[in-house]
Amino acid sequence: MGNIRILPSLIAERIAAGEVVERPASVVKELCENAIDAGASAVEVRLAKGGTELIEVTDNGSGMPREDLEVCIGRHATSKIREFEDLSRLNTLGFRGEALPSIASVSELSVVSRASGSTVTHEIRLAQSAAERVDARNVPNISFLGSAHGTRVRVASLFSQIPARLKFLKSIGAETSAVREIIERLALTHPEVAFTLKNEDRTLLELPAESLKDRTVRMLADDNPFEIVETELPGSYSIRVIWLKGLSLPHTRGMYQIVNGRALRDRTLQSAILNPLKQSFLPGNFPVCVVRIDLPTDELDVNVHPGKTEIRFLESRKIYALCDAAFERLLGRPAFRDAGPGPDPGFHPPQWNRESTPFLALNAETQAGTGPSTTPPAFFDSTPIGEYRGVWFATYLAFEKDDKITLIDQHAAHERVRYEQIKKGVLGKQGCETQQLLVPEVVKFPPDRLIRLRNKLDWVKPLGFDAEVFGEESVVFRAIPSVWGSGTLPERLRNLLERLENEDAGPEHPTWDEVLFEKIAMEACRSSFKAGDTIHEWSARDLVRKLFTCEHPGNCPHGRPTSITLSRNKVEEWFSRLS
Numbered sequence: 001m002g003n004i005r006i007l008p009s010l011i012a013e014r015i016a017a018g019e020v021v022e023r024p025a026s027v028v029k030e031l032c033e034n035a036i037d038a039g040a041s042a043v044e045v046r047l048a049k050g051g052t053e054l055i056e057v058t059d060n061g062s063g064m065p066r067e068d069l070e071v072c073i074g075r076h077a078t079s080k081i082r083e084f085e086d087l088s089r090l091n092t093l094g095f096r097g098e099a100l101p102s103i104a105s106v107s108e109l110s111v112v113s114r115a116s117g118s119t120v121t122h123e124i125r126l127a128q129s130a131a132e133r134v135d136a137r138n139v140p141n142i143s144f145l146g147s148a149h150g151t152r153v154r155v156a157s158l159f160s161q162i163p164a165r166l167k168f169l170k171s172i173g174a175e176t177s178a179v180r181e182i183i184e185r186l187a188l189t190h191p192e193v194a195f196t197l198k199n200e201d202r203t204l205l206e207l208p209a210e211s212l213k214d215r216t217v218r219m220l221a222d223d224n225p226f227e228i229v230e231t232e233l234p235g236s237y238s239i240r241v242i243w244l245k246g247l248s249l250p251h252t253r254g255m256y257q258i259v260n261g262r263a264l265r266d267r268t269l270q271s272a273i274l275n276p277l278k279q280s281f282l283p284g285n286f287p288v289c290v291v292r293i294d295l296p297t298d299e300l301d302v303n304v305h306p307g308k309t310e311i312r313f314l315e316s317r318k319i320y321a322l323c324d325a326a327f328e329r330l331l332g333r334p335a336f337r338d339a340g341p342g343p344d345p346g347f348h349p350p351q352w353n354r355e356s357t358p359f360l361a362l363n364a365e366t367q368a369g370t371g372p373s374t375t376p377p378a379f380f381d382s383t384p385i386g387e388y389r390g391v392w393f394a395t396y397l398a399f400e401k402d403d404k405i406t407l408i409d410q411h412a413a414h415e416r417v418r419y420e421q422i423k424k425g426v427l428g429k430q431g432c433e434t435q436q437l438l439v440p441e442v443v444k445f446p447p448d449r450l451i452r453l454r455n456k457l458d459w460v461k462p463l464g465f466d467a468e469v470f471g472e473e474s475v476v477f478r479a480i481p482s483v484w485g486s487g488t489l490p491e492r493l494r495n496l497l498e499r500l501e502n503e504d505a506g507p508e509h510p511t512w513d514e515v516l517f518e519k520i521a522m523e524a525c526r527s528s529f530k531a532g533d534t535i536h537e538w539s540a541r542d543l544v545r546k547l548f549t550c551e552h553p554g555n556c557p558h559g560r561p562t563s564i565t566l567s568r569n570k571v572e573e574w575f576s577r578l579s
């Protein structure tokens with residue numbers, strides 16, 4: 001007798017659900033997307049215990065009539081496409097007809113809805129997919145965020161029947177912040193929708209419907225004293241960028257990508273955004289910006305990732321050209337430069353009026369209606385050691401404050417900043433942010449030594465490395481920690497492998513964290529900014545601000561000084577001005 005069996009449908013569904021429903025945040029994402037697709041202008045998310053006990057999403061969208069309510073939790077039930085070709089003209093976030101049945105198979109689900117124009121409200125309930133078919137029942141009318149029609153979905157006891165999944169959930173606090181991050185992404189994508197997030201009875205987010213610019217300022221700028229610049233290039237491929245110039249983060253979470261109304265974490269787009277900024281950011285540092293691209297729906301494929309967070313562009317070169325054109329403009333560079341893979345000959349990047357202001361500063365002055373300004377307010381320039389006064393010998397950054405000039409060794413300072421960022425990630429237990437590599441890096445390693453390494457690759461996983469043995473004589477790296485930086489990568493990865501190979505203390509060793517940290521930090525430092533590398537003015541200020549928040553700003557990790565100070569007195573003495 002053969003061994004192959006058809007799985008019972010509940011098991012098959014739970015397995016399939018794993019792709020869509022990973023944690024409370026993924027449930028919230030699906031339910032909010034459904035609300036947006038239903039044309040809601042307000043969405044409220046309520047959580048109990050970070051969503052593990054209860055997630056409730058209410059919207060004032062079009063709602064569902066009884067017949068739709070009865071089928072909406074069935075697999076492949078969707079109102080959004082009719083035939084396969086519809087995928088290429090999609091203007092909704094959902095299309096797979098997978099979200100509700102997947103959620104239903106791992107929780108207790110209830111959907112209450114009233115269609116617009118209807119006078120009755122119905123509810124369906126489903127406990128862990130127990131019933132094949134449910135009958136919607138009449139329930140008393142309720143208000144959907146002040147509207148007569150809308151939908152309220154309740155997801156209780158998520159994963160209570162699936163202990164393996166429960167085990168992977170993080171603390172309530174971490175799950176709550178993951179939900180918050182998802183809502184923030186959706187909120188930037190759809191600023192015309194009001195969003196509220198409550199955990200137990202605490203309101204964590206309250207965003208009124210507003211313009212993209214206002215929402216960006218509210219969410220990203222907050223109290224940050226950084227200059228915000230923006231640009232928009234219209235066309236069949238159009239782009240809008242709002243950028244907090246001058247701020248950088250050691251991870252990519254501040255880069256918001258929106259393509260055709262979809263919040264993404266797409267690697268191609270990320271690399272297209274970073275490409276024109278290569279010269280402007282220190283390695284391992286990333287911008288804070290919102291990049292919104294709209295392109296013809298038949299030039300992208302959204303059906304490549306179960307969570308729909310990655311897409312495939314028909315012509316990624318156009319995306320590179322578009323990002324290039326927008327950021328070149330914001331950087332004030334005069335002409336379009338062909339960078340990255342480059343646009344195809346038939347594609348003309350959007351043009352802009354050279355006469356116009358290169359960027360619009362959304363500072364207090366502009367908001368007061370006095371028109372755009374190209375001069376950032378003085379506080380953008382300030383650092384703990386004063387005003388930036390240029391670079392000496394392509395290595396030493398000069399700052400002036402009161403009667404002192406401070407020279408900063410850019411390499412030593414960057415090493416110190418890097419070192420402490422990594423230390424926080426490794427020893428601070430928040431974990432290290434991972435950067436997926438667009439093209440995996442394959443490092444060759446002698447087969448006899450590879451055997452010793454095989455079990456140790458897992459040791460560096462918590463640091464943000466994704467590495468595995470590949471074939472007989474190489475290791476493939478698919479992801480690295482963000483702060484690690486991408487310069488001289490093959491060489492540093494090989495060094496890491498060699499250090500690991502010779503390491504005998506494993507994760508169970510009491511000082512393992514420190515051992516590992518030293519290895520990672522030393523390798524990361526090697527990709528730091530070097531003497532002679534050109535540094536942009538705002539990067540110089542950013543570096544200095546970060547240096548002075550370090551625990552030990554005075555030295556690089558190898559003990560060399562990061563700064564020296566020259567007093568006015570000393571200079572005046574040289575010129576015999578002091579009598």
Ligand SMILES: Nc1ncnc2c1ncn2[C@@H]1O[C@H](COP(=O)(O)OP(=O)(O)OP(=O)(O)O)[C@@H](O)[C@H]1O
Binds near residue numbers: 096
């Ligand atoms: N909040 C809502 N308001 C109105 N209709 C809804 C709502 N949520 C779900 N629906 C209806 O239920 C159907 C099934 O929803 P579900 O999320 O499972 O699939 P989908 O959105 O079509 O595709 P995907 O799996 O890609 O999200 C939707 O197509 C829609 O018609």
Ligand SMILES: [Mg+2]
Binds near residue numbers: 033094095099100
């Ligand atoms: Mg959906």
